[in-house]
Amino acid sequence: MAHYDVAQYDLAIIGSGSGNSLITPFWDDKKVAIIDAGTFGGTCLNVGCIPTKMFAYPAQLAASAAQARELGVNLVHEGSDWVAIRDRIFGRIDAISEGGRHYRADELENVDLYQEHVTITADHRLLTDSGTTIDAAKIVIAAGSRAVLPQVPGIELPGIHTSDTIMRLEALPERLVVVGGGYVASEFAAVFSSFGSKVTQVNRSGALLREQDADISAAFTDAAAGRWNVELEAKLVRIEEHDGHLRLHFARAEGELVLDADTVLVAVGRRPNTDTLGVAALGLDLRPNGALCVDGYQRVTRGGEPVEGMFALGDVANVDQLKHVANREARVVVHNLENPGAMRSMDRSAVPAAVFSNPQVAAVGLTEAQAVQAHGANDVATAIQPFGSTAYGWAMEDTEGIVKLVAHRGTRRLLGAHIMGHEAALLVQPLIQAMVTDLDLVEMARGQFWIHPALSEVVENALLSLGLESRPGDPL
Numbered sequence: 093m094a095h096y097d098v099a100q101y102d103l104a105i106i107g108s109g110s111g112n113s114l115i116t117p118f119w120d121d122k123k124v125a126i127i128d129a130g131t132f133g134g135t136c137l138n139v140g141c142i143p144t145k146m147f148a149y150p151a152q153l154a155a156s157a158a159q160a161r162e163l164g165v166n167l168v169h170e171g172s173d174w175v176a177i178r179d180r181i182f183g184r185i186d187a188i189s190e191g192g193r194h195y196r197a198d199e200l201e202n203v204d205l206y207q208e209h210v211t212i213t214a215d216h217r218l219l220t221d222s223g224t225t226i227d228a229a230k231i232v233i234a235a236g237s238r239a240v241l242p243q244v245p246g247i248e249l250p251g252i253h254t255s256d257t258i259m260r261l262e263a264l265p266e267r268l269v270v271v272g273g274g275y276v277a278s279e280f281a282a283v284f285s286s287f288g289s290k291v292t293q294v295n296r297s298g299a300l301l302r303e304q305d306a307d308i309s310a311a312f313t314d315a316a317a318g319r320w321n322v323e324l325e326a327k328l329v330r331i332e333e334h335d336g337h338l339r340l341h342f343a344r345a346e347g348e349l350v351l352d353a354d355t356v357l358v359a360v361g362r363r364p365n366t367d368t369l370g371v372a373a374l375g376l377d378l379r380p381n382g383a384l385c386v387d388g389y390q391r392v393t394r395g396g397e398p399v400e401g402m403f404a405l406g407d408v409a410n411v412d413q414l415k416h417v418a419n420r421e422a423r424v425v426v427h428n429l430e431n432p433g434a435m436r437s438m439d440r441s442a443v444p445a446a447v448f449s450n451p452q453v454a455a456v457g458l459t460e461a462q463a464v465q466a467h468g469a470n471d472v473a474t475a476i477q478p479f480g481s482t483a484y485g486w487a488m489e490d491t492e493g494i495v496k497l498v499a500h501r502g503t504r505r506l507l508g509a510h511i512m513g514h515e516a517a518l519l520v521q522p523l524i525q526a527m528v529t530d531l532d533l534v535e536m537a538r539g540q541f542w543i544h545p546a547l548s549e550v551v552e553n554a555l556l557s558l559g560l561e562s563r564p565g566d567p568l
């Protein structure tokens with residue numbers, strides 16, 4: 093297409109992940125452009141949350157053989173059919189992505205799908221790589237983030253993957269080195285080791301999941317080291333080909349660590365896609381991680397002031413990089429686009445997250461260290477309740493799982509909840525609700541029935557273990 097093509101729209105959306113949900117019936121009689129240079133549906137659907145959890149579940153089944161034997165059940169994991177698992181997962185996902193693409197591209201008269209890279213050249217103007225200028229009254233930037241690669245020699249060698257490609261491997265790796273100690277690294281280390289790969293996870297710092305509460309990070313690091321090989325305080329310095337495999341060199345205080353692998357997963361964080369959008373030339377405000385700054389209404393700011401008609405959401409504009417956060421921001425943007433005279437603001441209280449590793453980790457709110465810093469040690473009550481202290485924990489012979497609660501003594505409100513163990517992501521949900529609804533914790537513990545002997549009793553017991561001051565009229 094020539095440079096002088098100008099297409100006019102009421103709304104232009106960059107990114108078909110969470111951005112795709114903005115096209116509501118409100119736009120039926122208006123013109124919408126949705127632009128995505130990658131696979132339709134974005135990260136969560138194609139290379140993120142959904143496929144990873146579709147691998148994590150069968151991996152959990154494979155790992156359960158070892159646990160079953162401890163309970164007297166002679167289950168044997170005779171191996172996992174990687175190709176069958178992979179093809180089942182992507183057979184489903186690729187069809188959903190293609191269905192969404194087809195719907196937007198071919199079935200909606202008011203919507204044009206551009207499948208190419210775009211830059212923002214002015215407040216209301218985009219330019220596609222092939223030369224089409226897109227002018228839009230409203231622009232929503234939902235361009236997501238991408239995996240960061242450490243710039244070390246050999247990082248481009250075949251066999252080195254990010255989360256974008258590791259799930260499509262032709263075969264299960266025999267020896268996998270996972271570089272990183274965060275979400276992606278810890279989830280994939282569990283998946284591949286459960287299926288039978290010999291996994292070594294290497295982290296630069298002294299513990300895995302270091303952003304978690306210190307007790308959870310320490311407990312997870314121990315638990316992981318019991319399942320796969322964990323190396324800490326080792327910094328990747330170079331990778332080379334050696335005898336038909338990859339050889340990785342890490343710098344460590346006690347001397348170089350050298351690991352051989354046939355496959356490497358690099359998972360050292362993700363950066364927002366603002367650099368490739370050209371936003372620097374527009375002077376838009378950026379956070380230290382490169383994400384766009386937005387005001388409470390999800391409007392992009394410049395010099396602290398909202399830019400007229402420009403909104404942003406998701407990984408490109410937040411520091412959480414979580415799909416449930418992007419989804420909620422999208423709901424706010426939908427409302428504010430459709431109701432400019434009565435805009436609503438984003439509520440970021442009690443943002444939870446879960447790491448679907450083995451064991452699972454889930455958390456909401458402040459860590460103990462953050463709570464003490466915010467409220468002072470005297471006002472903070474904590475409790476750590478082992479799963480093994482409940483009847484369901486006995487049934488599981490659980491020796492690892494813990495619920496850690498952090499509460500404010502004076503108000504008896506929850507400041508943070510941190511769980512490691514079986515179905516942690518489910519167990520944390522009532523605690524999220526308690527924070528959002530400002531529930532009194534004694535009321536929460538005693539004002540409802542807790543089903544006996546469900547694993548949720550560990551949450552009930554953790555609440556009681558906080559030892560919060562009782563008051564007249566408290567439920568019995």
Ligand SMILES: Cc1cc2nc3c(=O)[nH]c(=O)nc-3n(C[C@H](O)[C@H](O)[C@H](O)COP(=O)(O)OP(=O)(O)OC[C@H]3O[C@@H](n4cnc5c(N)ncnc54)[C@H](O)[C@@H]3O)c2cc1C
Nearest residue numbers: 107109110129130134135140141210236406407413414415
């Ligand atoms: C392996 C992995 C597992 C994850 N698991 C979870 C999980 O379990 N739970 C959870 O809450 N979160 C998880 N996440 C995070 C979650 O996937 C992201 O927070 C979410 O998908 C972000 O959505 P988004 O709409 O902001 O961006 P995306 O879905 O990434 O969409 C952005 C789109 O914009 C397109 N784009 C970018 N720049 C341009 C441009 N200049 N021109 C044209 N198109 C462009 C891209 O091609 C992309 O498709 C995971 C992430 C990864 C990587």
Ligand SMILES: NC(=O)c1ccc[n+]([C@@H]2O[C@H](COP(=O)([O-])OP(=O)(O)OC[C@H]3O[C@@H](n4cnc5c(N)ncnc54)[C@H](O)[C@@H]3O)[C@@H](O)[C@H]2O)c1
Nearest residue numbers: 242272273274275276277296359360361362412413446447
């Ligand atoms: N279950 C989930 O919700 C889920 C799952 C996967 C990803 N995500 C989202 O995606 C984001 C990105 O995931 P991630 O695991 O890539 O990032 P992360 O921020 O969770 O972890 C990055 C890890 O890499 C290490 N690191 C950073 N730079 C390094 C370097 N140069 N060399 C060696 N190690 C280095 C860090 O110490 C950390 O352990 C997450 O923060 C999360 O928001 C969420």
